Structures are given as C-alpha cells and as structure tokens.
Amino acid sequence: MDSTYILLQQYWWFIISLLGALLVFLLFVQGGQSLLFTVGKTELQQKMMLNSTGRKWEFTFTTLVTFGGAFFASFPLFYSTSFGGAYWVWMALLFCFVIQAVSYEYQSKKGNLLGKKTYQIFLIINGVLAPILLGTAVGTFFNGAEFSVNKENLMEIGMPVISSWDNPWHGLEAVLVIWNVCLGLAVFFLARIQALLYFINNINDEEVDKRSRKQLIPETALFLVFFLAFLIHTLVQDGFAVNPETKEVFMQPYKYFMNLIEMPAVLVVLLVGVVSVLFGIIKTILPGNWKKGIWFSGVGTVLTVLALFLCVGWNNTAYYPSVTNLQSSLTIENSCSSLFTLKTMSYVSILVPFVLWYIYHAWKALDIRKIDKKEMEEEGQHTY
Amino acid sequence: MVENIDTSLIDWSRAQFALTAMYHWLFVPLTLGLGVIQAIMESIYYKTGDPFWKDTAKFWMKIFGINFAIGIATGLIMEFQFGTNWSNYSWFVGDIFGAPLAIEGILAFFMEATFIAIMFFGWNKVSKRFHLTATWLTIIGATLSALWILIANAWMQFPAGMQFNPDTVRNEMNDFWAVALSPVAINKFFHTVVSSWIVGSAFVVGISAWFLLKKRESRFALGSIKIAATFGLIATLLTAWTGDGSAYQVAQKQPMKLAAMEGLYEGGNGVGLVAVGILNPAKQAYNDGVNPFLFNIQLPKMLSLFAERDLNGYVPGIINLIDGGYTKNDGTVAISAEEKIKRGQIAIKALADYKRAKKDKDEVAAQQYRTTLEANFEYFGYGYVRDKADLIPPLGLTFYSFRVMVLLGGFFILLFALAVFMERKKKMEKAVWLQWVLLCSIPLAYIASQAGWIVAEVGRQPWAIQDILPVSASVSKLSVGSVQATFFLFLILFTVLLVAEIGIMIKAIKKGPEFEKQSN
Numbered sequence: 066m067d068s069t070y071i072l073l074q075q076y077w078w079f080i081i082s083l084l085g086a087l088l089v090f091l092l093f094v095q096g097g098q099s100l101l102f103t104v105g106k107t108e109l110q111q112k113m114m115l116n117s118t119g120r121k122w123e124f125t126f127t128t129l130v131t132f133g134g135a136f137f138a139s140f141p142l143f144y145s146t147s148f149g150g151a152y153w154v155w156m157a158l159l160f161c162f163v164i165q166a167v168s169y170e171y172q173s174k175k176g177n178l179l180g181k182k183t184y185q186i187f188l189i190i191n192g193v194l195a196p197i198l199l200g201t202a203v204g205t206f207f208n209g210a211e212f213s214v215n216k217e218n219l220m221e222i223g224m225p226v227i228s229s230w231d232n233p234w235h236g237l238e239a240v241l242v243i244w245n246v247c248l249g250l251a252v253f254f255l256a257r258i259q260a261l262l263y264f265i266n267n268i269n270d271e272e273v274d275k276r277s278r279k280q281l282i283p284e285t286a287l288f289l290v291f292f293l294a295f296l297i298h299t300l301v302q303d304g305f306a307v308n309p310e311t312k313e314v315f316m317q318p319y320k321y322f323m324n325l326i327e328m329p330a331v332l333v334v335l336l337v338g339v340v341s342v343l344f345g346i347i348k349t350i351l352p353g354n355w356k357k358g359i360w361f362s363g364v365g366t367v368l369t370v371l372a373l374f375l376c377v378g379w380n381n382t383a384y385y386p387s388v389t390n391l392q393s394s395l396t397i398e399n400s401c402s403s404l405f406t407l408k409t410m411s412y413v414s415i416l417v418p419f420v421l422w423y424i425y426h427a428w429k430a431l432d433i434r435k436i437d438k439k440e441m442e443e444e445g446q447h448t449y
Numbered sequence: 450m451v452e453n454i455d456t457s458l459i460d461w462s463r464a465q466f467a468l469t470a471m472y473h474w475l476f477v478p479l480t481l482g483l484g485v486i487q488a489i490m491e492s493i494y495y496k497t498g499d500p501f502w503k504d505t506a507k508f509w510m511k512i513f514g515i516n517f518a519i520g521i522a523t524g525l526i527m528e529f530q531f532g533t534n535w536s537n538y539s540w541f542v543g544d545i546f547g548a549p550l551a552i553e554g555i556l557a558f559f560m561e562a563t564f565i566a567i568m569f570f571g572w573n574k575v576s577k578r579f580h581l582t583a584t585w586l587t588i589i590g591a592t593l594s595a596l597w598i599l600i601a602n603a604w605m606q607f608p609a610g611m612q613f614n615p616d617t618v619r620n621e622m623n624d625f626w627a628v629a630l631s632p633v634a635i636n637k638f639f640h641t642v643v644s645s646w647i648v649g650s651a652f653v654v655g656i657s658a659w660f661l662l663k664k665r666e667s668r669f670a671l672g673s674i675k676i677a678a679t680f681g682l683i684a685t686l687l688t689a690w691t692g693d694g695s696a697y698q699v700a701q702k703q704p705m706k707l708a709a710m711e712g713l714y715e716g717g718n719g720v721g722l723v724a725v726g727i728l729n730p731a732k733q734a735y736n737d738g739v740n741p742f743l744f745n746i747q748l749p750k751m752l753s754l755f756a757e758r759d760l761n762g763y764v765p766g767i768i769n770l771i772d773g774g775y776t777k778n779d780g781t782v783a784i785s786a787e788e789k790i791k792r793g794q795i796a797i798k799a800l801a802d803y804k805r806a807k808k809d810k811d812e813v814a815a816q817q818y819r820t821t822l823e824a825n826f827e828y829f830g831y832g833y834v835r836d837k838a839d840l841i842p843p844l845g846l847t848f849y850s851f852r853v854m855v856l857l858g859g860f861f862i863l864l865f866a867l868a869v870f871m872e873r874k875k876k877m878e879k880a881v882w883l884q885w886v887l888l889c890s891i892p893l894a895y896i897a898s899q900a901g902w903i904v905a906e907v908g909r910q911p912w913a914i915q916d917i918l919p920v921s922a923s924v925s926k927l928s929v930g931s932v933q934a935t936f937f938l939f940l941i942l943f944t945v946l947l948v949a950e951i952g953i954m955i956k957a958i959k960k961g962p963e964f965e966k967q968s969n
Contacts, residue, residue, distance in 0.1 A: 129525070145540040145925075148533045149927070152931055166525070174956065176953045177952060178952050217801070225833065403544050406544050413552050416556065427563045430567065
C-alpha cells in the first residue's frame with residue numbers, strides 16, 4: 066500500500082482522536098448541568114452556573130457534529146456500521162443533545178410551554194446521560210460490539226445492506242458490558258470534575274466556590290474508581306490485533322498494554338495527561354484559593370483521551386471490533402476513505418489551528434470578566 | 450431463502466428524514482435571513498452611533514436566538530441520520546459525501562458557535578467593532594454551513610467528480626472541485642440562501658406591521674420595514690433569477706423531475722409551461738392514455754425556453770423518458786427505462802463476478818468483468834429498481850409544490866415592492882390593510898420555502914443519488930418498529946419544541962424592543 070496513504074490513515078485517526086479528546090473535555094458543560102441543584106442552592110447561584118458553563122454549550126455541540134462529520138469523511142465504514150447498527154444508543158444520545166440545545170435559551174423565557182423546571186430537568190438529563198452514553202459507546206472500541214460487515218451484499222439486489230447488527234438490541238446491549246459502563250461513568254465523573262474546576266475559575270461567588278471545592282472530593286474518588294478499573298482491565302485484557310501481512314484480526318493478550326510499550330510517545334502522553342488531571346484536582350482541593358485547576362485538568366483530559374484513542378487505533382489494532390464476527394472488525398485501514406479524499410481533507414485540516422486560535426481569542430474575550438451576581442442582575446443583558 | 454428489504458422500512462426511513470428536514474427547514478431560513486438583517490442594523494448603529502439601531506438590532510437578535518437553538522437541534526439529527534437510517538448510502542458514497550460535512554463542521558460551525566456567543570453576551574465585554582465583526586461572522590458562518598451541506602445535497606442530485614472502485618465497492622472522489630463547484634451546487638446554494646432571505650424579510654416586515662397595527666414603537670417598526678422590505682425585494686428578484694437557473698439545471702440533469710414538476714407525459718418541441726392546472730386523479734398509470742389534466746392554462750413554448758433556452762427546444766415527458774427513443778442534446782438516442790434496468794443489473798452482476806474472479810486470483814477474467822462493469826456503471830442504480838413505473842416520482846406533490854413555490858415567489862416580489870413604495874412615500878403607517886397583508890404573509894414565506902424543498906427532494910425520488918443509488922438500496926437494516934418509534938418520538942419532541950418556540954417568540958414580540966430613553 067502507498068506509504069502516503071498509510072500515513073494519511075494514521076493522521077486522520079489522530080485528528081479523530083483529537084476531536085474525541087476535545088469533545089470529552091468540552092463535556093464539562095454537561096458536568097455543569099448535572100450539578101445544577103447540587104452546587105447551586107439559590108436561584109441566583111443556579112443562574113450563574115448556567116451562564117458559566119452554559120455559554121460554551123455550542124462548542125460541545127459543534128465538536129460533536131464535527132467529530133461525526135470527520136468520522137463520516139475519513140472512516141465512512143464506521144459511520145455506516147456503528148450508527149446504522151447501534152441505532153438505539155446513538156438515537157438516545159441524539160435525543161439528549163436535542164433537548165439540551167433548546168433548554169439554555171428557553172428555560173428562562175416567558176411562554177416556554179413546559180416551564181423553567183422542565184427545561185432544567187432536560188439539562189440534567191443531558192448532563193447525566195450524554196457523558197455516560199458517549200463513554201459507554203466508546204467503551205465498545207475496546208470491548209467490541211456485535212455486528213457483521215459484508216461488502217459483497219451490495220450485489221444482492223433484494224437486500225444490498227453491507228453492515229448489519231447481530232442482535233435485536235441495536236446497541237443497547239453495550240450497557241451489559243461492565244467495562245463499557247465503567248468508562249461511561251468515568252467520563253461522567255470527569256465531566257463533573259471539570260465543571261467544578263470551571264465554576265471555581267469562572268464564577269466570582271464565595272459560596273459557589275466553597276461548595277465546588279467540597280464537591281470535588283467525592284467526584285474525584287468516584288472518577289478514580291471507575292477510570293482505574295477501566296484502565297487496568299484494558300491493559301490486562303486480550304485486545305483485538307491485526308496481522309499486518311494477512312490483515313486477519315485476532316485476539317492478542319495484553320494488546321493495549323503492548324501498544325503503549327511499543328508506542329512510548331503515546332504512553333508518555335497518557336501519563337502526562339493523567340498526572341496533569343490529578344495535579345489540577347489535588348492542588349485545587351488543597352487549602353488556598355488556587356483557581357487554575359481547569360487549565361491543568363483540561364489539558365490533561367485532552368491528552369489522556371487522545372492517548373486512549375491512539376492506543377485503540379494505531380499499531381495494527383482493530384478500533385471497532387466485532388465480537389460476533391471477528392473478521393468484520395474495523396481497522397483504520399479497512400474502513401477509511403480513499404487516498405484522494407484523505408489528502409483533500411488533510412488540506413482542510415491545516416486550517417484547524419487557525420480555528421482553534423480564533424476560538425481561544427473569542428473565549429478569552431468573553432471570560433475576561435468573570436460571571437458574578439451583578440452581571441446576572443443587569444437589565445437588558447442577554448443571559449440564560 | 451432470498452431476503453428482501455421491507456418496503457415499509459424504506460417508507461418510514463424516508464418519512465423520518467423528511468420530518469427532520471422539514472422541521473429543520475422551518476428554522477434555518479429565518480436564521481439566514483434574519484441574521485443578515487440584524488447585521489445590517491448593527492452596521493448602521495456602528496456607523497451612526499444612534500443607539501436606536503443598537504436596540505433595534507438587539508430585539509431582532511433576541512428572536513434570532515430563540516430560533517437558532519432549535520435549528521441546531523434539528524440539524525444535529527439530520528447529520529447523524531445519514532448513518533443511522535441510511536447506512537448503506539453512507540458507505541457507498543461516504544468517501545465523497547462525508548467531506549463537505551466535515552468541512553462544514555470545521556470551517557463553518559465553529560465560526561458560528563464562536564461568534565454567536567460574542568454576539569449575545571459580548572455587548573459590554575468587547576469593543577463595538579469586535580461585536581459588529583462577531584455579528585457578521587455569525588451569519589457568514591451560518592451561510593457557509595449552508596454552502597457545504599448544499600454542495601453535498603447538490604452532489605446527490607448530480608453526482609460528479611467521482612469514480613466507482615470495485616475493489617472497495619464504493620464510489621470515490623477524484624475531483625474535489627467538480628463536487629464543490631458543480632453548476633448544480635452553485636445554483637442550489639444561491640437559490641436556497643437568497644430564498645431564505647425572503648423568509649427573514651417577510652418575518653421582519655410582518656412583525657413590524659403588527660407593531661404598526663398595535664400603534665406601538667412606530668419608529669422601530671418603520672425602520673425595520675425599510676431595511677427588511679428593501680432586502681426582501683432584492684432577495685425575491687435574485688430568487689427568481691437563480692430559480693430560472695435551477696430549473697435549467699433540473700432540465701439538463703434530472704429530466705424526470707422536470708416532467709413531474711410540469712405533469713408532462715408527452716414531450717415534444719416548443720412545449721408550453723403550465724401556469725395553473727388541476728391534475729386528473731383518474732390517471733393511474735403513465736401509459737393509460739388518460740388525460741393528465743382536468744384543467745390547465747399553458748404559456749406557449751415557455752417550458753422549452755426555460756429548459757433548453759430555445760423556444761422550440763425538445764423537452765421529454767414521462768412517457769418519453771420511460772420508453773426512450775428520443776434524441777438527446779448530445780446527439781445520442783435515449784434508451785428506455787427497461788434497458789437501463791437491464792444494464793444496471795448487468796453492472797451489478799459484473800461487480801459480483803469481478804469480486805469472485807479476484808478471490809480466485811483470475812486477473813484476466815477480473816479485467817473482463819471490470820470492463821463490463823465500467824461500460825454499464827452509468828445505470829448501476831437502475832439494477833435495484835424492480836418496476837420501471839417506480840422511476841416516476843410522486844407527481845401530485847411535485848407538481849403542486851412547484852406551483853405554490855413559484856406563485857408565492859411572484860406574490861412576494863409584488864408585496865415587497867409595494868412595501869418599499871409605501872414606506873418611501875411615508876404612507877405605510879396609515880395603510881392598515883397593507884399591514885394586515887404583511888402580517889398574514891409570514892406563513893406564506895415558510896410555505897414557499899418548504900414547497901421548494903418538496904420539489905427538490907420528492908421530485909428526485911426514487912433516487913438517493915441520481916441514477917447511482919435508489920433509496921431502497923440506501924437504507925439501514927433495522928426493524929420497521931424501531932424506525933416507527935423514533936419517527937413518533939421525533940414528531941412529538943419537535944412539535945412540542947416548535948410550540949414552545951412560537952410561544953416564546955410571541956411573548957418576546959409582545960414585550961417589544963427595549964429602548965434606552967434617547968433612542969426612541
């Protein structure tokens with residue numbers, strides 16, 4: 066195979082991994098929603114919280130859409146197999162995001178039909194279910210799903226569908242695999258930790274600050290339980306390896322552990338990421354008034370998730386394995402777009418740093434003035 | 450046992466996509482139109498420093514925000530439905546179709562998401578210039594996102610810049626610019642965006658007329674009408690121009706859609722355009738000899754002029770397209786639908802034989818089958834079509850939607866011209882009848898916009914990708930019950946949210962703009 070093509074496949078898996086990592090970081094918006102009534106005890110505090118993380122909801126949404134679009138463009142076989150197969154998981158996730166999209170804008174508006182409380186409940190549903198579902202779905206990258214792919218079905222005029230799900234649950238069965246759920250819960254508690262750190266950084270209110278710091282401890286404990294359980298299990302389990310010569314998929318003991326050993330750069334990224342997350346949390350919990358935890362935790366989250374995605378896709382690994390039909394498993398090689406498309410898309414991806422640059426500046430311009438009671442009470446200002 | 454796709458699965462999947470698309474399109478045109486209008490208003494504020502225009506822009510931005518949120522929600526579902534409900538499609542053309550979607554995300558959505566936050570929350574946090582830039586970049590981002598998704602849609606109507614690869618069993622892009630700059634894509638983009646400006650203008654003019662009827666905030670109402678009516682008039686004229694281009698492209702690339710739009714069964718030279726008409730419900734089959742119209746008034750030779758740029762140009766009808774035998778513009782003789790189906794089946798069989806020969810490592814045979822496949826690939830999608838009559842799109846819906854769209858388009862040219870005239874002559878405030886007409890015209894703009902999409906999408910059935918893949922071969926393998934369940938869940942959810950949106954808008958409009966003391 067053309068070495069440029071191989072390079073572009075790896076490059077696009079890196080882009081997908083980066084988008085996935087940014088998405089997990091941006092789930093702090095969901096984390097904030099799920100904490101609405103835990104940290105916010107008065108209506109004003111809740112309003113500050115909604116206006117703190119809430120003003121970033123469009124970034125999470127956009128990253129999700131771009132993650133989907135980039136997956137479609139670079140690995141269309143995943144798009145058709147997973148979305149068309151694990152129908153109910155993805156649909157549940159989409160419903161969660163639909164109710165979120167309107168809730169920020171509608172909850173405080175008069176004439177909103179369902180009442181403020183309903184929209185806030187929508188936000189909590191999204192805040193709880195979206196990270197759990199997303200984490201559980203990504204868990205199947207490590208633990209497999211039940212599907213078959215046969216491209217020759219396209220020649221069957223009556224039933225030309227190439228990807229089919231091998232059980233009637235269409236993705237719901239993923240929640241029966243404890244390790245998928247572990248990842249889902251780890252993502253959920255991580256999102257809540259990020260939100261607490263963001264509140265501490267972004268809201269000028271003593272009580273919210275105090276309560277956020279206190280809440281960090283149980284959230285961190287629960288995050289560590291689920292994350293370490295998932296990580297340790299992943300490193301010791303048999304993984305879905307690909308024979309680089311025959312392209313045959315087979316089970317290899319300690320595959321993901323070996324991937325980290327064989328790709329030391331990825332291992333370093335993972336370790337730096339985990340340490341950075343823990344540093345951001347612990348220094349915030351310790352006495353003092355340190356508010357920069359979100360920076361360390363945020364960067365650490367991106368690095369950790371990036372490393373996990375790279376670990377499951379690079380180094381001759383099947384990133385979306387089928388447990389019912391091993392040879393149907395998806396690898397970055399058998400599921401990617403053509404050389405021409407990957408090359409064209411790569412030119413577009415050169416603009417990504419520019420996009421990140423203007424996002425950074427716009428975000429900074431908005432966050433330069435912290436959220437406070439005064440802003441919430443100002444007349445004529447657009448607030449949630 | 451030979452398995453077959455359940456036709457009700459196809460219909461429910463279509464219904465779900467249509468439902469999502471139609472709901473989505475209730476919100477997008479207002480975003481695109483209102484976005485430009487509010488940006489013009491803020492630009493006037495920036496130039497004159499008059500706070501009246503700032504407050505006016507802020508009022509329309511409030512409405513924009515209410516509408517924007519639900520537009521995003523429905524748009525998300527649309528993107529993922531390509532995978533969830535049209536998985537075969539996603540594989541077969543994902544190599545081409547996915548690229549515009551990804552570019553849309555990277556280049557347009559982030560621009561929109563970033564600057565809309567500044568637009569809403571940045572009034573007291575950033576400079577006047579930065580804020581104005583953010584407002585314009587929000588609407589430019591929204592328009593760019595329309596560009597990329599419309600390029601993707603246009604590609605489905607006119608697949609270009611690609612080649613079928615039998616080894617990967619999918620179509621692969623080989624010319625990005627042929628996809629991005631195809632005449633269908635360019636025309637579709639301009640026609641869709643400028644027609645969306647009509648919706649935004651009709652909305653602003655209509656709501657402003659309500660304020661005049663209520664004798665409230667007259668400076669605000671007249672100022673808004675002045676901008677929106679002028680903008681609307683320009684938009685309607687551009688829509689008519691791009692609509693003509695669109696019809697020409699349909700005639701050249703999708704003649705069956707044109708025939709359905711016109712209810713044209715027997716084609717010919719110098720064909721007339723049906724101005725108004727009622728289809729004959731007694732007509733059951735394309736070849737039953739029954740007159741397709743109960744009544745119609747035609748503009749002589751006009752269809753030939755629009756379709757071929759020649760008063761005596763030849764326009765094929767449904768019968769001609771099914772039976773073939775007429776001479777096409779390139780000088781070749783059109784083959785019949787039966788022949789196309791046969792050649793499509795040959796292409797599919799050649800692909801199967803090619804794969805088998807490859808597996809058996811018989812390169813000579815593989816090359817022969819590949820040659821056969823390539824010779825017949827133009828008709829690949831026809832191989833999945835069971836009956837030639839299935840190639841005719843739903844006629845009534847296409848025919849009437851087209852007329853509704855065109856007639857309402859003409860109506861809005863007159864309406865905006867009148868509004869501009871009355872406003873300039875300072876007679877708007879007293880023309881109560883016109884204020885009522887403007888208010889009642891808001892839903893008509895939405896109907897016209899929806900009708901346009903019905904023509905575009907229903908008129909191209911049964912194709913997901915013109916001539917390459919019918920919807921029956923595009924669908925995901927799901928139980929009908931699953932798709933029915935999500936259809937009704939979406940229906941309930943979207944309807945509730947739409948009612949909520951309208952309720953919030955009405956409250957916000959009734960409250961009216963909030964002016965600083967010196968501005969009104």
